[in-house]
């Protein structure tokens with residue numbers, strides 16, 4: 479969501495919700511988002527959760543610069559790349575899932591990492607092959623400008639690096655990461671530049 483807001487050059491205010499302090503599970507936030515997950519976008523007209531829904535809303539409300547291609551078939555390609563990440567990788571490695579593995583099912587930290595790496599490897603391998611087939615230029619997932627797919631990919635690479643996932647088999651994904659992370663919109667959306675990041679408190 480932060481990357482989309484930055485790419486569209488929109489003004490917004492951060493209201494941090496700490497996952498570490500479990501603020502996302504407290505009544506105040508649950509009233510805003512009963513699912514208890516971040517992010518939530520609150521505007522003067524509406525309150526929206528689910529990142530893909532938020533970004534599609536921003537795309538419709540603020541079409542420039544576009545985050546989806548102009549043809550229906552290419553839009554479907556970009557949405558498919560995005561959903562590999564947002565629907566099939568990220569949910570499996572989310573905090574509540576990994577906490578369930580360790581706290582409820584009794585897995586060790588190293589077993590949790592095996593799980594984490596497995597789903598990243600599976601998803602990124604498929605994504606890398608798909609990018610190859612699409613003729614990705616290794617700068618963005620699709621075409622020559624950032625799209626919804628890059629917006630989904632960059633935070634997932636960040637997570638993979640954070641959990642020491644082997645990344646050497648994905649030259650295109652690594653190239654896209656390096657290129658996007660040289661852009662101010664991606665840098666200003668990164669966790670390290672947020673006001674509630676531990677380094678900034």
Ligand SMILES: N[C@@H](CCC(=O)N[C@@H](CS)C(=O)NCC(=O)O)C(=O)O
Pocket residue numbers: 497502514515516517527528529530564572573574575
């Ligand atoms: N499908 C949701 C997932 C949101 C999500 O997983 N948010 C994470 C942080 S990146 C979260 O709130 N996790 C809390 C938890 O797992 O308990 C979306 O795309 O917005």
